[in-house]
Amino acid sequence: MSPQDARLVDASGRTGIPFVVSGPSGVGKSTLLRRVLARDSGIAFCVSHTTRVPRGGERNGEDYHFVDDPAFDRGVEEGRFLEWAVYQGNRYGTSREAVEGPTRKGIDLILEVEVQGARQLRDRLPGAVFVFVLSPSLKCLEEHLRERKSDSEEAIRERLARAREEVREVRRYDYVVVNDDLDRAVEDLIHVIEACRMVRARVVPMLRDRFDFG
Numbered sequence: 001m002s003p004q005d006a007r008l009v010d011a012s013g014r015t016g017i018p019f020v021v022s023g024p025s026g027v028g029k030s031t032l033l034r035r036v037l038a039r040d041s042g043i044a045f046c047v048s049h050t051t052r053v054p055r056g057g058e059r060n061g062e063d064y065h066f067v068d069d070p071a072f073d074r075g076v077e078e079g080r081f082l083e084w085a086v087y088q089g090n091r092y093g094t095s096r097e098a099v100e101g102p103t104r105k106g107i108d109l110i111l112e113v114e115v116q117g118a119r120q121l122r123d124r125l126p127g128a129v130f131v132f133v134l135s136p137s138l139k140c141l142e143e144h145l146r147e148r149k150s151d152s153e154e155a156i157r158e159r160l161a162r163a164r165e166e167v168r169e170v171r172r173y174d175y176v177v178v179n180d181d182l183d184r185a186v187e188d189l190i191h192v193i194e195a196c197r198m199v200r201a202r203v204v205p206m207l208r209d210r211f212d213f214g
């Protein structure tokens, strides 16, 4: 964002757009999102809470807020989560604070959320844009999961079964990015984000004091 854009945002009271991104495990979502976040300074990653243990290299407060079960329970009881879901035995949730803080300041956000969580957000996050990341085929997804060599045969089968279910949710999403070629997918997602920033219903109210739109 240029300084001039920042002025426009402040003066107009622009609220940030939440982009809810889902897609099967193994589709390359994290790499894709990392690349998009590095390219666009007007968008930030929404840091979720999870009860799963950190993987090597993951940082608390950056990749996730890593919490134990009692802390997650308290968050649920206190209504701090906009959505939460269980995924492979661990709980994941998006806190209201993580979304409302940045969007109030006009910062767009990427929420990486699996399909059950995304369903909950449809009613609770008006104005959110839903993006589904797909592999070119189920076969490609299977090959990718095997290449990672991080899962047992049983885990791969489970992930594929889950992917088949998740893909059925695609009809509820606004946009689909097919991650065939990573560079291309990065451009595609950036185009989606940029187009959403130009939707008339969002832009016109910010310019009302400069034009007579009738």
Ligand code: 5GP
Pocket: 022, 023, 025, 048, 049, 052, 083, 084, 085, 087, 092, 093, 094, 112, 113, 114, 116, 117, 118
């Ligand atoms: P991982 O353990 O591989 O980081 O994430 C497992 C799954 O949980 C991924 O599909 C990821 O998109 C999803 N996930 C991450 N954060 C959240 C969240 O806040 N809420 C929900 N519902 N899913 C999440």
